[in-house]
Amino acid sequence: MKLSKPLVILVGILALGALGYNFYDNPRVSHLFGKEINDWYYRAFWMLIIALCVYNYIEIDRNTLKNKSKSIPKSRENSKH
Structure with missing residues (x-):
């Protein structure tokens, strides 16, 4: 599943x-x-989400x-140098 950059940032925060x-x-x-789960399992879950x-x-x-x-043509790339 492809996520957008703002969504990844929001979920991470x-x-x-x-x-x-x-x-x-x-x-x-x-x-x-x-x-109800152990607090360390809870923390591990959120650390996994952050990772x-x-x-x-x-x-x-x-x-x-x-x-x-890929979108920059080779001729433009060479002319910049």
């Missing part, structure tokens, strides 16, 4: 906020999808750079 609040609040039991967002952001940037370099 929300996940970072949820993780930060959980460390600040420091509950013994957290709730995820309506179920996926960072990975997707980097991939989107790489693909954007590749597409931009």
